[in-house]
Structures are given as structure tokens and as C-alpha cells.
Amino acid sequence: MDIINYLKEHENKDMLRFLTCGSVDDGKSTLIGRMLYDSKMIFDDQLAAAESESKKYGTTGEKIDMALLVDGLQSEREQGITIDVAYRFFATENRKFIIADTPGHEQYTRNMVTGASTADVAIILIDARKGILTQTRRHSFIVSLLGIEHVVVAINKMDLVDFSEDVFNEISASYGALADELGIKNTYYIPVSALDGDNVVDKSENTPWFAGKPLLGLLDGMDISKEIKAENFRFPVQYVNRPNLDFRGFCGTIAAGSVEVGDEITVLPSGKTTKVKSIINAGDISEANKNATTAEARVQMAITITTEDEVDISRGDMIVHTKSLPRVSNSLKVMLVWMDEKPMTLGRAYDIKRATSVVSGSFEHINYKIDVNTYERTQVERLELNDIASCKILLTRPIAADSYKENKETGSFIVVDRISNNTVGAGMIVGVTKRDEDKSVHSHKTYSDAEKALNKYIRDNFPEWDCKEV
Amino acid sequence: MIDEKRLTHLKQLEAESIHILREVAAEFSNPVMMYSVGKDSSVMLHLAMKAFAPAKLPFPLLHVDTLWKFKEMIEFRDQRAKDLGFDLVVHSNPEGIEMNISPFEHGSKVHTDVMKTQGLKQALNKGGYDAIIGGARRDEEKSRAKERIFSFRDKHHRWDPKNQRPELWNVYNTAIQKGESVRVFPISNWTELDIWQYIYLEGIPIPSLYFAREHEVVEMDGVKIMVDDERMPEELRKTAKKEMVRFRTLGCYPLTGAINSTATTLPEIIKEMLLSTSSEREGRLIDKDQEGAMELKKIEGYF
Numbered sequence: 001m002d003i004i005n006y007l008k009e010h011e012n013k014d015m016l017r018f019l020t021c022g023s024v025d026d027g028k029s030t031l032i033g034r035m036l037y038d039s040k041m042i043f044d045d046q047l048a049a050a051e052s053e054s055k056k057y058g059t060t061g062e063k064i065d066m067a068l069l070v071d072g073l074q075s076e077r078e079q080g081i082t083i084d085v086a087y088r089f090f091a092t093e094n095r096k097f098i099i100a101d102t103p104g105h106e107q108y109t110r111n112m113v114t115g116a117s118t119a120d121v122a123i124i125l126i127d128a129r130k131g132i133l134t135q136t137r138r139h140s141f142i143v144s145l146l147g148i149e150h151v152v153v154a155i156n157k158m159d160l161v162d163f164s165e166d167v168f169n170e171i172s173a174s175y176g177a178l179a180d181e182l183g184i185k186n187t188y189y190i191p192v193s194a195l196d197g198d199n200v201v202d203k204s205e206n207t208p209w210f211a212g213k214p215l216l217g218l219l220d221g222m223d224i225s226k227e228i229k230a231e232n233f234r235f236p237v238q239y240v241n242r243p244n245l246d247f248r249g250f251c252g253t254i255a256a257g258s259v260e261v262g263d264e265i266t267v268l269p270s271g272k273t274t275k276v277k278s279i280i281n282a283g284d285i286s287e288a289n290k291n292a293t294t295a296e297a298r299v300q301m302a303i304t305i306t307t308e309d310e311v312d313i314s315r316g317d318m319i320v321h322t323k324s325l326p327r328v329s330n331s332l333k334v335m336l337v338w339m340d341e342k343p344m345t346l347g348r349a350y351d352i353k354r355a356t357s358v359v360s361g362s363f364e365h366i367n368y369k370i371d372v373n374t375y376e377r378t379q380v381e382r383l384e385l386n387d388i389a390s391c392k393i394l395l396t397r398p399i400a401a402d403s404y405k406e407n408k409e410t411g412s413f414i415v416v417d418r419i420s421n422n423t424v425g426a427g428m429i430v431g432v433t434k435r436d437e438d439k440s441v442h443s444h445k446t447y448s449d450a451e452k453a454l455n456k457y458i459r460d461n462f463p464e465w466d467c468k469e470v
Numbered sequence: 471m472i473d474e475k476r477l478t479h480l481k482q483l484e485a486e487s488i489h490i491l492r493e494v495a496a497e498f499s500n501p502v503m504m505y506s507v508g509k510d511s512s513v514m515l516h517l518a519m520k521a522f523a524p525a526k527l528p529f530p531l532l533h534v535d536t537l538w539k540f541k542e543m544i545e546f547r548d549q550r551a552k553d554l555g556f557d558l559v560v561h562s563n564p565e566g567i568e569m570n571i572s573p574f575e576h577g578s579k580v581h582t583d584v585m586k587t588q589g590l591k592q593a594l595n596k597g598g599y600d601a602i603i604g605g606a607r608r609d610e611e612k613s614r615a616k617e618r619i620f621s622f623r624d625k626h627h628r629w630d631p632k633n634q635r636p637e638l639w640n641v642y643n644t645a646i647q648k649g650e651s652v653r654v655f656p657i658s659n660w661t662e663l664d665i666w667q668y669i670y671l672e673g674i675p676i677p678s679l680y681f682a683r684e685h686e687v688v689e690m691d692g693v694k695i696m697v698d699d700e701r702m703p704e705e706l707r708k709t710a711k712k713e714m715v716r717f718r719t720l721g722c723y724p725l726t727g728a729i730n731s732t733a734t735t736l737p738e739i740i741k742e743m744l745l746s747t748s749s750e751r752e753g754r755l756i757d758k759d760q761e762g763a764m765e766l767k768k769i770e771g772y773f
Contacts, residue, residue, distance in 0.1 A: 003741040011671060015479035084634065086615040087608045089661045096479040098659055110636055117638035225476055239492040243525030251521070253489045253640075282488050282520040283481055286672070287554070290523035300477050302488035302521070315496050339636050353641055356496070412639045421645040423635045 013091065016224060017098040019115045019148070021139035022125030027156050031125065031194035032101055035216060036090055038201040085115045092220045104135055109142065109372060109386040110339040113426060116146035117412070120224045123152045123215075124175075128161045128191070131171050132178065138372045144182040145335060145388065145428070147408060150224060151179065152188045154215060159193040163206040181375075188222075190215055228299055233257035233265075234326070234402065234410050235319040236355035241304060249280065249304035250313055255355065255409035256402075257321070258298035259305070264322040267313050268400035273322055275308040316357030318400040318410070326410075329432040330398040336363070336383070336391045340417065340424035344383040349466050350424070354399060354413035360463055361395035392433060396459065397469055404428035418463070480668055483660055487514075488521040489640060490619060490656040491603070495521075495528045497644040498601035498652070502559070502594075505531035507543040508720040509676050510605035513665055514657060516674045519554065529603075530557035534593055536585035537562050538573060538722035540698050546677045561593035573724040574703055581722070591627055600646065603654045609661045619658050625649045666743060670736040680739065682716040682731040693727035718743075 022028035088099040100115030102108070116122065122143040126136055143151060153175050161167045172189040179187045190199050191207050192215060198204035199214040212218070238252040259265075263276045282302045284292040297303045305319065313319070320326060338344050344363060352361045367390040368377040383389055404411030415425030447455070447470050458467045477485065494501050503518060505511050518527055533547060551558040563571075566584040573581040594602060608615045618634050620642040635643050646652060657665070669676060686697040688706050695702075696717075697710050702724065715728035716739070733739045 003737045006744075007667065007670065007737060007740065010667060011478060011480065013479045014476055015482050084616045084631075087659065088615060089609045089659070091661070091663065096661075096664070114636045114638050118640075238489070239496040241522060241525050247524060251492050253485060280523070282523070283484055285520045285523045287516075287519065290519075300482060300485055302485040302492075351645070353643065355641065356493075408639065412641065414636075414638055414641045414643060416643055416645050421643070421647065423637070423643045426636065426638045 009093070010091075013096050014094060015096045015098070016121060016219060016222070017100065017119050018121040018123060018152075018219065019100045019102060019112075019119035019143070020123045020125070021102065021112065021143065022104050022135075022156075026104070026125040026127055027194040028104065028125050029101070031123075031154065031156065031192070031200065031215075032088060032099060034194050034197055034200050035099075036088060038197060038216075085111050092216065094220050097219065104139065106135075106138065106372070107386065109138070109388075110337065110426075112139065112142050113146060113337050113339075116142055116148060117426070119146070119148055121150040121152060121219065121222065122148045123154055126153060126155050126171055126175070128155050128157045128164075128167055128171065132174050134373045136175075137178065137375075140178055140182055140184065141370075141372050141375065144184050145337075147404060147428075149185045150188070150222060151184050151186065152190065152215065152218060154190050154192050154194075156192050156194055158191045158198060158207065159196060163191065163198075163204075165207075165209045168207075168210070188212070188218055190218065228258060229256070230258045230298075231321055231324045232407075233259050233263070233319075233321045233324070234400075234407060235259065235305070236357070236410065237313055237315055237317045237319060238356045240314060247306070248310075249306050250319070251282075251302075251304045252319075252356065253302045254297060254299050256299055256407050258296060259321075260296040265307070265319050266322045266325060267311060268318045268320060268326070269328050269398050270312065270317070272311045272313075274311050277306045277308045280304040280306075316359075318355070318357075320400065326400045326402050327432045328398050328400050330361075330395040331433045332393050332395070332401055333367075333430040333433045334391055334393055334413075334427045335404075335430060336389050336393075336415070337426045338383040338385060338387045338389075338424065339426060340422060341385055342417075342420075342424070343385075344387075344425065346382065349418060349464055351416040351418055352393070352395060352413050352427075353416060355410055357399060358416075359395045359397045359399060360418070360466070361393050362466060363391045364394050365392040367391060390430070391427075393427070396466065401429050401432055403431055480664065480671065483657075483664060484517065484520075484668070486640070486659065487517045487656040490642070490654060491518050491521040493642055493644065494601050494603060494654050500597070500599050501529040501601035501603065501654075502532045502597055502599040503527075503529055503603040504605065505533045505547070505558070506605065506720075507533065507539070507547045507677060508605075509665055509669060509680060510607065510657060512674050512676050513660075513668055514603070514605045515550070515554070515556075516672060517656065527554075527556045530559050532559045532561065532593055532597065532599075532602075534586060534589045535560050535562045536581070536589065536722050537567065538581070538585070538701075538724060540677075540679055540696070540720060540723045540726075542677055542679055543720055546675075550675070559593070559597065561589060561596070563589035563592055572701065573722060574701070574706075578725050581725070585722075594627060594651070599651060601644075601652050601654055603656060605657055606655050607660050607662070607665075608658045617655065617658070619655050620644060621653045621655065622646070623651045623653055627651070629653075662743065663740070666736065666740045670740065677720060679717045679720055681735070682714050682733050682738075684712050685715050685728065686710040687713050687715055687728055690724075694729070695726070696723055696728055698723040 020028050086101045090097050100119055102112045102115035124139055155168055155171050168191045191210055192199045198206055201216045203214050234256040235252050235254055237250050241249040241251050261276050266273045278293050279297050281294045281297055347362050349360050349362050352359050366380055369380045369387055369389040370377055402410040411429040413427045414423050417424045455470045563585055571581055571584045606614055618637045622635055687694040688710050697707055716731045717728055733742045
């Protein structure tokens, strides 16, 4: 093939991120190793290394252990399990793929949540001999919680059930019921044998009754596009670029919608309004031209905006279309995944990082904790590692809040411990709560400048007091 | 099939990298970008110029010079600094210079440890940087596949692979205590092919060592090493032969293997890469020292 034409074609590839869910025995690493190997992403020297390691740690006898191609850290290789999220890459003619390879055991729920947070598609592995297990329910719950809209159910080890169509249909039907229960939008079913490569890259001769595409073909052609609602422009201000007195640009990545020069915009939470004067798309900048402007820009683009008026805009603010304002509140209902050994304590101050803003806040109330295996709801007073719960959070400052369902980028946040600095939780905004405490923020009482200054002093210097802004 | 409204994979990767670079500039008080003069560094530099245009780069570039780099790399580095007007900090381990560390004499392990790992730690301590931007990619090596984009380092620059902070969505935890630091990898999700395609599409300058040319090479441990200067022992130099070669990665010349090639243009390099059967790190002698070598080096503070 002519290389110049090849490069032209490959300039226009799409990108798809997917997550693989399964436990050690499901053959997850084997499946990934198979995809990388068959799409020629494994090189000879890596294969040779895996071959020498197979003799040491392998579990597949004389065959090369495909899992060793992907199990990264030495401790994992020794234990034969995947304990962290690993990212892998391969490409086909149409797409570049990023795989988030995550462990499946319950004690690694947080790792799976991490991998799921950036995925467009999830592959759920089910052992054909065992059918739907507790872990299948757990994985599916996390996938739906993180808002993944496409789930591929790979029914693996079909060679061990004689490639039985009945077994395949039975498992597919029971999974369908589970997907309905969780509200997973799109499901796809494939009978595979990761070990031998049936229906992974090429269609298997062992499943003549299967009319669908093999796994790779399915991923390659899957439509994952979402409708862009231009009016719902969301632009978290990331960085203020001010090289000289004549230029003041607001840099960031568009989280939703699109924007045009001349659009009326509102800065939140301050509520100040202005118009877009110019848009610089960072992608268009070359060494020769550092001022390449564009008339419009849309979601995912990293841009710089200048405004008609000199309004006060800083990092952490959100710029939106004036005609389509999100709700602004300091009291939110959220789904929270706890990720730290140290339990979550109600009332304690944590830092909440949402998009580019960091606001301190505390969890006021746990509505219920949900069991990832049975989906049962229970009342609890604190959350342990890997617990998932519906909570109410009270922030010390209001933020523009979209629900995670509407917008993953502006509806998601991480919880940072203010002493250890660790990421201790991940949250998804469900909605704004109307509560009495709201009044404390929008208080009718007027304060003097000295009182305001005192309030600011306390908030700046004693954040652990959880002092509210007046 | 591809929705017109979705960005191409290179545009998505570019936007992601720019987002990461801006996050560093906004959240840290004293960041620095590692500059190793290679193709990945060239792409990072290009992305950084885009992220902060029309302003200059808000952080300096740091080159840890082991004093055994290819001569051309140093010329190229200084020319880029002049053309683009960025601040360049160069550091070489003075103790290593005193000991006259040589990869030929002391071997790759000692040389890399003293000149690269220790040299890097000295430079970082000296600069007091709180964020260090590096050009590592997750597709390069298995232990890198598990590293975060914002990767926490303790006061001793050590990485704890089993205790990494969860990293979700594109929300990066940048909180650290004084003395600690974060290594940031903006091109984590790029593959070698992405890098080359992007260099080709954007016309990014790279050192000519990447293109095939006649060079004097000798065989060392089955790897072709270019004769770049007279510090190569004479008995080795005697065996030198002229061959058409190029380099897939650039580093210290005695530790960087050349491959036979006729690729003199970017499309030819990409074609050769697509047809090749060995991964890019194969030419690097340091990774082969021991199994899991990279993981151990990273724990010790190497990039």
C-alpha cells in the first residue's frame, strides 16, 4: 500500500476508549493479549520476554501465556493477578483504541471505577460454564453508575461448552434482564474463546449459528457519537493567559456544546455577562502563527477565549451561554464512591475538585449505601473503602452544577483529603437539593466590609472551621 | 461511519495533552518540562507552545546532559532554544564528571545511575520544582502502562507503584506537601505511531539522526553503536564500518542502537515502523539489564 495514502487515511481515525471487566479466571488478560497480538501490537521482543516469563510464572503449559503480555508490574506477575488499572493501545483502519484494563475483585472496585470513568464502551466477560455471577452484577452496576452507554457481553470459554448455542442464548437472555434493571442502553453479545481466538479478531468456524460480528469488528464499527447540543455550552476556565497588557485570554477545554464569536456568555458563579470577542483554537496554532483564530469551536477542543468587556474571570469559573444557564448551588445530591482506607466521616471538610475548580465541602448526610452485588440499600453513618452511596454534600461556595447524566465533564468530581492529599473519593452529581441551609449562603442579612473581611480571613486561614461565605 | 462532529484521534490526543499542560501551569508554582531532545520531547515542546500561545512557555525546559549524548542532539537543542525563545536549564552530575564516568568503562548500569538518575535528582533538588513534565508514553513498556498522568513522588523522588492515587475522568489531583512533587506525563496516551503521524502532519523539527544516513558503526553486544567521538575505545573503533543506519530513539550514543535502514523521509520512517517486528525500546541497552528493569529504575526515581 502506498504510504502517503495510508497516512492520509489514518489522519482521520476516530478514537474509542473501552474497559474490560472480569476476574482472573475469566480470561480477561488473555483476551486483551489476544487482541493486541492479533492486531500486531505485540512486538517480537515483547513476545520473547513473555515466552521466557511464561516458563517462570505461566499458567498455560506449553502455550505462551497471553496474560503475561499485559500484566505489568512485577508483583502482579508473581501473584498472577491484575491489581491496578493499566492502559493499552492498539489501532485498526478506522479507530485508535485505548483499553483500560482493570481488576475484577471486589476489593479493587475503586480501580474499576477509575478505569470506567473515561470509557465509552465496557466489555463484560462471562465464563460460559458459570453464567452470570455476583461479579457480573457488580461489574454491570459500576458500568451503569459511571454512565457507560455501550456494553459488550463477551461470553468466554465457549470451547469448554462445545460452542453451544443454547448456553449462549441462555446467558444472553439473563444478561438482558440485568441490563434492563440497570438501565444500560445498548448491549451486544458475542460467543468467544479468548485462549484460541474464536470471534475475537476473526469470525469463528466453531459458531456457525452466530450471525454477529467478532469482537474487534464490533468495536471498530460501533456508533458511539453523541448529539452535541450547541446551546449548552460549558467552559470551565482552566488558565488565564496574560502575556502583556493587550491580551487576556481564558484557556480551557470545552466540556459541552459549542461556542461562536459574538455569543452572549455568563460567567458563573459570579453571574457577570459579556460577549465572546475571539476564539483561538490551540490545535490550529503553528510555529509561524501563534494567533490563529477561529469563528467557532465545539466540545473536546482546547481553546482560548477573549471577551468584549474586561470582566473578572479566574480559574475555576464556568463560562456558559447566557440563554442556557445551569443551576448554581452549594448543596448537591451526589453518588459517591469511597476510595480510601480511612473511612469517610460526615461533617469533615474535604476538598472537592470539579473540572477546574477546587471548593471545600463536607458530606452532611448519607441517604443510603448501595450493595454493589445485590443492589440493596442500607442506612449507614460512614463509608468504608469501595463503598458506594447516595449522599448530600454542602460546599462552602456555590458552583454551576450539571447532573452527571447530562454532562460527565461538569457533573463529576474527585474528593481530596486535606491532610494526606490523597484522592479519597469520586463523585457524580445527581442534582441540586433545595434545602434550608441554602439560606445561610443567600442570607438576607447585610454585612459590613469589616465583617466580610473577617469572614474571608477565617475562610482563608482556618479552612478546617468550615466557615461559610457571607 | 465517523460522526463529523467527533474530533480525529490525533486532535483528541492533542487537546488532552494541552489540557494537562495548562493544568500544570495553573496549579503548580514551580513546574519544569524535561527535554531530552528526542522525538517525544519535540512533540511535547510543540504541544506546550500551542497550549500557551501567544505567550512564551510559563516554565523552563530541563535537559539532564549525561555528556554522552550524540553531538547533533546538543546542537539541535541549542538551536531550538534560540528559535523558540524558551528558558533552557542544562545539568550534568558534577560528581560523575569528577569520576569520569564512561559507559564504556563503567557499563550502562553505573553510567545511567550516576549521570542520568542521580543527575536528574540533583537537578530537581537544585531547581526545587514541584511538577516535572515528562514525555513517557504508556505504550513504551509494561510498568509505564500503569502509571498515572499525574504521578505522585515523595520527598526522595520515589514512585510507589502499589499506592498510586486513583485518577478519574480528566480531573487531576495536584495537591502535594512542600518538598513532594508530581511527575506529569501529557503524552501518556500517545503511541509511537501517533507521535510520528503528528510530527509528519504538523511539520515538527526533529534531529536528523532519526533519518537514515551513512554512519560509522561498531557492533557491541549485538547492537550497532555509532562512532560519535573519540572517547570510544580504540580497539572498538578499529572495527567500525560505514552503514546506512538510523535511530528509533535517541540517548547516550554508546547505549543507543542503530538500525539498518534506507528511510530518509518521515513517510518512509512510518512505513518502516509499521512493518517492524521489534519494539522501540529494543535499541536501548539499559532496559535489558534485568527483567522488570524499568519498574525498578522508576521506583528509584528514573523517568
